[in-house]
Amino acid sequence: MTDLTQLGIKPLRDGVALGEFTAREVAEAFNAAVAGAAALNAFIVTTPDHALDAAGKVDADRAAGKPLGAMAGVPIGMKDLFCTDGVQTTAASHILEGFVPRYESTVSQKLWDAGAGMLGKLNLDQFAMGSSNETSHFGNVSSPWRRAGTNAPMSPGGSSGGSSSAVAARIAPAATGTDTGGSIRQPAAFTGICGIKPTYGRCSRWGVVAFASSLDQAGPMARSVEDCAIMLGAMAGFDAKDATSLKMDVPDWAAGLDGNLAGKTIGIPREYRMEGTDAAILESWERGKEWLRDAGAKIVDVSLPHTKYALPAYYIIAPAEASSNLARYDGVRYGLRDLPDGAGLQDMYAETREAGFGDEVKRRILIGTYVLSAGFYDAYYTQAQKVRALVARDFEQAWAQCDLILAPTTPTASFPLGDKSDDPLAMYLNDVFAVPASLAGLPAMSVPAMQNADGLPLGLQLVGKPFDEQGVLNAGLAIEQRAGFAAKPERWWC
Amino acid sequence: MSVDKATVTKIASLARIRMSDGELERMAPELSQILDWVEQLGEVDVSGVEPMTAVIPNSLRLRDDVVDADPLTGGGRREDILANAPAAEHGFFAVPKVIE
Numbered sequence: 001m002t003d004l005t006q007l008g009i010k011p012l013r014d015g016v017a018l019g020e021f022t023a024r025e026v027a028e029a030f031n032a033a034v035a036g037a038a039a040l041n042a043f044i045v046t047t048p049d050h051a052l053d054a055a056g057k058v059d060a061d062r063a064a065g066k067p068l069g070a071m072a073g074v075p076i077g078m079k080d081l082f083c084t085d086g087v088q089t090t091a092a093s094h095i096l097e098g099f100v101p102r103y104e105s106t107v108s109q110k111l112w113d114a115g116a117g118m119l120g121k122l123n124l125d126q127f128a129m130g131s132s133n134e135t136s137h138f139g140n141v142s143s144p145w146r147r148a149g150t151n152a153p154m155s156p157g158g159s160s161g162g163s164s165s166a167v168a169a170r171i172a173p174a175a176t177g178t179d180t181g182g183s184i185r186q187p188a189a190f191t192g193i194c195g196i197k198p199t200y201g202r203c204s205r206w207g208v209v210a211f212a213s214s215l216d217q218a219g220p221m222a223r224s225v226e227d228c229a230i231m232l233g234a235m236a237g238f239d240a241k242d243a244t245s246l247k248m249d250v251p252d253w254a255a256g257l258d259g260n261l262a263g264k265t266i267g268i269p270r271e272y273r274m275e276g277t278d279a280a281i282l283e284s285w286e287r288g289k290e291w292l293r294d295a296g297a298k299i300v301d302v303s304l305p306h307t308k309y310a311l312p313a314y315y316i317i318a319p320a321e322a323s324s325n326l327a328r329y330d331g332v333r334y335g336l337r338d339l340p341d342g343a344g345l346q347d348m349y350a351e352t353r354e355a356g357f358g359d360e361v362k363r364r365i366l367i368g369t370y371v372l373s374a375g376f377y378d379a380y381y382t383q384a385q386k387v388r389a390l391v392a393r394d395f396e397q398a399w400a401q402c403d404l405i406l407a408p409t410t411p412t413a414s415f416p417l418g419d420k421s422d423d424p425l426a427m428y429l430n431d432v433f434a435v436p437a438s439l440a441g442l443p444a445m446s447v448p449a450m451q452n453a454d455g456l457p458l459g460l461q462l463v464g465k466p467f468d469e470q471g472v473l474n475a476g477l478a479i480e481q482r483a484g485f486a487a488k489p490e491r492w493w494c
Numbered sequence: 495m496s497v498d499k500a501t502v503t504k505i506a507s508l509a510r511i512r513m514s515d516g517e518l519e520r521m522a523p524e525l526s527q528i529l530d531w532v533e534q535l536g537e538v539d540v541s542g543v544e545p546m547t548a549v550i551p552n553s554l555r556l557r558d559d560v561v562d563a564d565p566l567t568g569g570g571r572r573e574d575i576l577a578n579a580p581a582a583e584h585g586f587f588a589v590p591k592v593i594e
Contacts, residue, residue, distance in 0.1 A: 099578055100577075100578065101578075102571075102574035102575075102577055102578075103566060103574070199550060200549050200550050201550050201552060214548075214549060215549075240555070240557060240564065241564060241566065241567055243554065243555070244548075244550075244552055246550065246552065247555075306538065308534075309534070309535055309538055312531060312532040312533075312534055312535050313532075313535060315528065315531075315532055316532055316535070323509060327510075330510070331580060332579070332580070332587050332589055333575075333578070333579055333587055334578035334579065334580075335578070335580070336580070337580035337581070339590060343590065344590055344591075344592070345589055345590050345592050346510070347512075348589070348590055349510040350507075350510050350511060350512035351512055353509075353510055353511045353512070354511055354512040354513065357511065362511055362513075362521070363521065363524060363525065363528075365509050365511065366502065366505050366506060366509060366511070366521065366525060367525060367528060367529070369505050369508050369509040370497065370501075370505050370525070370529070373505070373508065379536075380532070380535075382545050383535050383536065383538075383540065384532075384535060385545030385546050385547070386538075386540035386543045386544070386545045386546075387535055387538050387540065388545075388546045388549075389543050389544060389545060389546040390538065390540070390543060392546065392549065424524060424527075424528060425527060425528060425531055439549070440549065441549030441550045466550055
C-alpha cells in the first residue's frame with residue numbers, strides 16, 4: 001500500500017472520497033509519523049485523538065453518503081498561535097503555559113468544519129517573534145534539512161517553524177501558519193514547501209493570539225500550490241468577530257488554478273537586488289523569470305523606491321503594536337502569575353512578565369514602549385506609519401506596469417541554529433524581502449525554486465494586488481510546474 | 495540617539511517588566527543598536543504623506559442590536575472566562591489587596 005504520509009491534501013482528500021483508503025488510516029499513519037519525529041521538536045503538544053475523531057466522522061459521513069468537505073480526511077498541524085477549544089494554546093511562551101481556551105479560533109473551526117483533523121499544536125517562535133524558531137519556550141525546532149555533508153541542526157525559519165518543519169518532514173500533509181512580516185513565506189522557503197499569506201483581512205484573526213494586529217494574517221503551508229489553494233479556501237471568509245475582516249466572497253481558488261500566464265506582466269523590483277544577497281538566490285530569481293516567461297508572461301523592470309525603509313518601519317510598527325497587545329498578560333485573567341510573598345499588584349505584574357516572557361519578546365515590548373512614549377511618538381511611530389504609506393504607494397504605482405511581482409523570498413538559504421541568535425539585527429534582515437508586502441497588506445506566496453550548492457532549498461516569492469490571491473497562486477503554479485522541485489530531506493530524525 | 499541603562503530602566507518600568515541589573519546592562523546596547531538602525535527612517539521625505547491607519551480600505555461595521563447576537567462573544571459565560579484565571583473567587587478575578 002502507498003505510504004500515505006507522502007501524500008498531500010488533494011490526493012489524501014480524493015483518496016478518502018474514492019474509498020482508496022479510509023480517513024482513519026490516514027490519521028493513524030500521520031499520528032505514527034508525528035510520534036516518531038520527536039527529534040524535530042515541531043510539536044508542543046500532540047492530539048492524536050483529535051485527528052482520529054475527525055477521521056471517524058469523515059468515514060461515517062462517507063458511509064452515509066453525506067457530502068464531504070474540502071479538507072475531509074486530511075489531518076493537519078495547527079500553529080500554537082490559534083486558540084483551540086480544550087487544547088493548550090501557548091504561543092510558545094511560558095506566560096501562556098497551561099492556558100486551555102474555552103473557545104475555538106474562527107480559522108481552526110472552519111478547517112474542522114471542512115473535515116480536517118488536528119495532529120497537534122505546532123511549535124513557533126515565542127508570540128511569533130523570530131525568524132529562526134529559536135525563541136520558543138519549548139525549545140528550538142530543527143529543520144528536516146541539513147547542509148550536505150554536515151549534521152548541524154538547521155533553522156526551519158520562523159516564526160511558523162514547527163509548521164514548515166512538519167510539512168517538509170512529511171509528518172503533516174499541511175499546517176496553518178501566520179505571517180506578520182514573513183512568518184509563513186520565510187519558513188516555507190527555508191524548507192522547500194509552499195506557503196501563502198492572503199490579503200490582509202481574508203482570514204479572521206479571531207482567536208489568534210495577537211502580535212501586531214495591523215499585519216497579522218493566517219495562511220496555509222503545504223507541499224503544493226494546489227494544496228495551498230484548497231486549504232486557503234477553507235480558512236478564508238468574512239467573520240463578524242474580527243473588525244478588520246473583509247466582507248467579500250471567497251473565490252474557488254483551487255478551481256481557478258491556471259498556470260498559463262499569457263497576457264500577464266510580471267514586475268521585477270530593482271531595489272530587491274541588494275548587496276550581500278547570495279549568488280544562488282540571484283540565480284533562482286533569474287530562473288524564475290525564465291519560467292514565468294515560458295508560461296507566457298511578459299517580464300518588466302519596476303521600481304519600489306522605499307524598499308530599503310520597509311524593514312526599519314516594520315521594526316517600529318510591529319513592536320509598537322506588540323507592546324500594546326501584550327499588555328494583556330498581567331497574571332490576572334489567564335496564564336502565569338508570579339506573586340512573591342507580600343507583593344502588591346504592581347509587583348505581581350512586573351514579576352509575572354519578567355518570568356513569563358522570553359528575551360526577544362521583552363526586547364520588542366521595550367522597543368514598542370519606547371517608540372510610543374511621550375516625546376518620541378511622532379519621531380518614531382508617526383514617521384514609520386508615513387513610511388508605511390509610502391511603501392504601499394510604491395506597490396500601487398507598480399501595479400500600473402505589472403500584475404504581479406517576482407522576487408526572492410529570503411536573502412539567504414537556511415542557516416544552522418545558533419548562527420544568528422546573538423545578533424537581533426542580523427536576524428531581522430532575514431525578512432527584508434518579505435516585509436514590504438506585509439506592510440502593504442498584499443497577498444504573497446513562496447514556492448520552492450531550487451537547491452543551492454549545499455543542497456538547501458531556496459524559495460521564490462510572488463506578490464499580488466489586493467484580493468488577487470488567484471493571480472499569485474497561478475504564477476506560483478507556473479513556477480512549480482517548471483521548477484520540478486522534488487527534493488526531500490533525508491530522514492535522520494527517526 | 496542611543497538609550498542608556500537609566501532609560502531602559504524607565505521603559506521597563508512603564509512596560510511592567512522587572513529587570514535585573516545584569517539584564518538592563520545587556521539590553522541597553524541591544525536596544526540602542528536597533529534604535530540607531532531604525533533612525534534611518536528620518537531620511538525619508540514624508541512631506542504631505544498621511545500616516546497609514548488601515549492597510550486595506552475597510553469600514554467599521556455595527557453589529558445587530560441584539561443581546562448575545564453571537565453566543566461566542568455574548569454574555570453568560572462567566573465560568574468559561576474564569577476557567578483560566580490564576581485565582582478566582584466568588585465569580586470574580588482575584589488579585590492581591592489594592593486598597594489598604
